[in-house]
Amino acid sequence: MIRPLAVEPLTRAAFAAYGDLIEADSARDRYMVNAGTATRFDDLAHIDTASHGGHPLLSIFRAAPRALPFDVVMLESHPLGSQAFVPLDPALAFVVVVAADPDAAPRAFLARHGQGVNYHRGTWHHPLIALERGGDFLVVDRGGEGHNCDEVTLDTTWRVGHARV
Amino acid sequence: MIRPLAVEPLTRAAFAAYGDLIEADSARDRYMVNAGTATRFDDLAHIDTASHGGHPLLSIFRAAPRALPFDVVMLESHPLGSQAFVPLDPALAFVVVVAADPDAAPRAFLARHGQGVNYHRGTWHHPLIALERGGDFLVVDRGGEGHNCDEVTLDTTWRVGHARV
Numbered sequence: 001m002i003r004p005l006a007v008e009p010l011t012r013a014a015f016a017a018y019g020d021l022i023e024a025d026s027a028r029d030r031y032m033v034n035a036g037t038a039t040r041f042d043d044l045a046h047i048d049t050a051s052h053g054g055h056p057l058l059s060i061f062r063a064a065p066r067a068l069p070f071d072v073v074m075l076e077s078h079p080l081g082s083q084a085f086v087p088l089d090p091a092l093a094f095v096v097v098v099a100a101d102p103d104a105a106p107r108a109f110l111a112r113h114g115q116g117v118n119y120h121r122g123t124w125h126h127p128l129i130a131l132e133r134g135g136d137f138l139v140v141d142r143g144g145e146g147h148n149c150d151e152v153t154l155d156t157t158w159r160v161g162h163a164r165v
Numbered sequence: 166m167i168r169p170l171a172v173e174p175l176t177r178a179a180f181a182a183y184g185d186l187i188e189a190d191s192a193r194d195r196y197m198v199n200a201g202t203a204t205r206f207d208d209l210a211h212i213d214t215a216s217h218g219g220h221p222l223l224s225i226f227r228a229a230p231r232a233l234p235f236d237v238v239m240l241e242s243h244p245l246g247s248q249a250f251v252p253l254d255p256a257l258a259f260v261v262v263v264a265a266d267p268d269a270a271p272r273a274f275l276a277r278h279g280q281g282v283n284y285h286r287g288t289w290h291h292p293l294i295a296l297e298r299g300g301d302f303l304v305v306d307r308g309g310e311g312h313n314c315d316e317v318t319l320d321t322t323w324r325v326g327h328a329r330v
Contacts, residue, residue: 022223022225023225024225024227024301027225033226033292034226034228034292034293035292037228037229037231037292037293038226038227038228038229038292038293039226039227040224040225040226040304041224041225041226041227042222042224043222043223043224043308044223044224044225045223047220047221047222047223047305049221050215050220055212055215056212056214056221056305057207057208057212058187058208058209058210058212058249058283058305059205059206059207059208059209060187060188060189060192060205060206060209061198061199061203061204061205061206062189062203062204062206063199063202063203064202064203066202084223086253086303087253088251088252088253088254088255088279089253089254089255090253090254114253114301116303118223127198127199127200127202127203128199128202128203136189136279138251138281138303139205140212140221140223140305143208
């Protein structure tokens with residue numbers, strides 16, 4: 001069965017059940033640093049990587065572009081740690097697909113203008129769906145021992161439509 | 166006393182004594198993820214934030230541009246944690262000034278084409294010196310209790326010259 005999945009704007013409130021929106025302009029905690037030459041938008045994501053002896057890993061993902069419409073047929077989840085993605089170019093837009101659980105209807109959000117996300121530990125999500133030319137993302141997730149990736153194939157194919165990027 | 170400080174290219178080897186170069190192209194550990202649609206350049210920085218009950222913080226710094234020549238008259242160090250800076254736009258170049266200790270001659274490196282750095286815990290460095298129009302940096306450093314910033318005024322003024330950006 002194929003069902004359509006509408007793409008929503010990515011906002012802090014809409015995404016709160018799944019993770020953190022990483023974005024300066026909408027951040028609440030901000031203060032001047034470096035003798036007034038920089039503003040610190042502070043603590044934008046809950047980096048949750050310490051369980052079972054884990055530690056934070058900082059990496060770069062270079063993502064190939066995916067075309068819309070895009071069929072979501074699987075989801076994954078990292079039971080032991082959060083995972084943050086921040087585009088390293090403000091022109092790099094991507095679609096974020098998340099679900100409360102693999103049987104629930106997923107939601108799709110369009111991340112653009114440099115918006116990043118941090119999936120909370122255990123959030124079901126689709127791997128990167130980079131648009132246009134694709135590109136590089138800074139990733140902060142968990143390193144260490146333990147089983148930290150579950151994957152499910154969905155009964156329903158969710159077709160993510162064209163998005164105005 | 167004013168002394169000139171030449172700007173060097175930023176390479177992994179030259180910077181190794183002070184911290185990590187965060188850059189995909191020169192990274193050693195890389196492998197395909199997400200069913201072959203992305204390359205993971207893995208574990209690019211030693212995120213060292215756990216001492217004294219600390220934890221990683223993910224933030225954005227919005228840095229005003231600084232003009233060259235730029236006079237370095239102080240350095241700071243974070244004795245309890247590492248601190249990573251990654252520009253969120255590949256066009257955002259910055260000068261990285263580090264020193265083995267506050268009495269040693271500092272070194273200046275030009276970070277460009279998206280290069281980021283991670284200062285190791287305790288590395289003496291100058292706050293962000295963003296060039297051109299300035300811009301946003303993703304920062305991963307340490308949150309938690311404890312005294313985590315030392316600052317020194319230098320006896321010598323180090324004048325960082327014009328750099329070809």
